Amino acid sequence: MTVKISQGPRATPNLRHLMLFDQVVRRGSVSAAARASHLSQPAVTQAVGQIEAAFGARLMQRSYSGLALTGEGRAAAQRVERALEMLRDALVAVRARAGNAASADVLRGITTTQLHALIAVVEEGAFARAARRAGRARAAVHRAARQLEKSLGTDLFEVTSFGVRPTREAARLALRARLAFAEIAQAQAEVAAAQGTGSGSTVIGAMPLARSVLVPRAVLEFAALRPEHAISILDGPYESMLAALRRGSADVLIGALRDPIPFDDILQEHLFDDPLAIVVGSRHPLVGRGAPTLAALARFPWIVPRRDSPLRRHFDALIERLGAQPTLAPIECN
Numbered sequence: 001m002t003v004k005i006s007q008g009p010r011a012t013p014n015l016r017h018l019m020l021f022d023q024v025v026r027r028g029s030v031s032a033a034a035r036a037s038h039l040s041q042p043a044v045t046q047a048v049g050q051i052e053a054a055f056g057a058r059l060m061q062r063s064y065s066g067l068a069l070t071g072e073g074r075a076a077a078q079r080v081e082r083a084l085e086m087l088r089d090a091l092v093a094v095r096a097r098a099g100n101a102a103s104a105d106v107l108r109g110i111t112t113t114q115l116h117a118l119i120a121v122v123e124e125g126a127f128a129r130a131a132r133r134a135g136r137a138r139a140a141v142h143r144a145a146r147q148l149e150k151s152l153g154t155d156l157f158e159v160t161s162f163g164v165r166p167t168r169e170a171a172r173l174a175l176r177a178r179l180a181f182a183e184i185a186q187a188q189a190e191v192a193a194a195q196g197t198g199s200g201s202t203v204i205g206a207m208p209l210a211r212s213v214l215v216p217r218a219v220l221e222f223a224a225l226r227p228e229h230a231i232s233i234l235d236g237p238y239e240s241m242l243a244a245l246r247r248g249s250a251d252v253l254i255g256a257l258r259d260p261i262p263f264d265d266i267l268q269e270h271l272f273d274d275p276l277a278i279v280v281g282s283r284h285p286l287v288g289r290g291a292p293t294l295a296a297l298a299r300f301p302w303i304v305p306r307r308d309s310p311l312r313r314h315f316d317a318l319i320e321r322l323g324a325q326p327t328l329a330p331i332e333c334n
Helices: 015-027 030-037 041-055 071-097 112-124 127-134 138-152 168-195 214-225 238-246 294-298 310-322
Strands: 060-063 066-069 157-160 163-166 201-206 230-235 252-254 303-305 331-333
Touching: 015 030, 015 041, 015 071, 030 041, 041 071, 041 168, 066 071, 071 138, 071 168, 112 127, 112 138, 112 163, 112 168, 127 138, 138 157, 163 168, 201 214, 201 238, 214 230, 238 252, 294 310, 303 310
Parallel strands: 201 230, 201 252, 303 331
Antiparallel strands: 060 066, 157 163
C-alpha cells in the first residue's frame, strides 16, 4: 500500500473512509470490517489507503495476528473514534428532536461535503456568502446542504424576509460537526509532528488578566522549545472567545474562571489565584491617609470591569458591603 505524503494544511478526509478505517481498527482486520460494512475487501483496503494518504503516514501494518496500528495510527484512531462519536451523537439528537428514528448507523449517507456546507452556511448566514468562502458555486453548496437536510428528515433552513437562513437545529449540528472536524485536524497535526513533516499550530484565546503576563511568558517559553510551532492569539470579549472555543476555532481560552460554567461542553481548570487591588493615582485624595473606610471609598468615582464579568461581581460585592451606591456612576471597561 503506497502512502502519498502531501504538504501544507490537510483537507478533512472522506467521512465514509474514516468510518471504514474505524471499523478496521475496531475489528482488527480488513476482512471483518468488510463483512460488517457489506463491502469487498479491496474497497475497505482502498479506503484505509486513502486515510493514510490524508494523514501522510502509515497508520497500520500487517502482523501475524492481523493488522496492527503504528504509533501514528494509535494517535489517529483515538481521535477519529472520538470525532465519529461526536457526529453520531449530534445526528441522533437531531433525528430525535425531529421525531425520526435513527437508522442502524446514522452517519451512513452523510458526507464530509454536506457537513462542510452546513458549517459554512451557518457561520456565514447565507448560501451566497458560504459559497464565496468555500470557493464553490452557490448551487453546489445549496445542493449539499439540502441533501443533508433531506437525509436527516428535518428542516435545517427557513425562509425569512431576509432570505433563507439556517435554523437553530442547523446551528447546533454545525457546532458539533466543526468540533468533530477540529478533532480530525488535530489528529493530522499530531501524526505530522510525529513524522517530522508538520509544525503544528495552537490558537489561544486570551482574556485581559492573562494576556498581560501569563500568556506572553508561556508563549515565549514554548516558542523557545518549539520554534517551528505556529501560535495565534485571539483577543476580544469573553463571549466571542468562548464561541471560538466551542466551535473549535480556538484550542484554549485563558482568563478568569466563570461560576457557574456557562456550558456543559467545556472544562475549566484552575491555574492560580490572582489577588485584586484598588488602584488610584499618586495624587488621589486617599493617598497617604492609611486604609480607607468603606464610606470614603463610596464618595469617589470608579473605573470597573463591565457587567457579567467575574471581576465585576467582586466590585458589586464590595458595593454591597459599602451599603450605598457610589456618588458617581462607574465607568465600565474590559
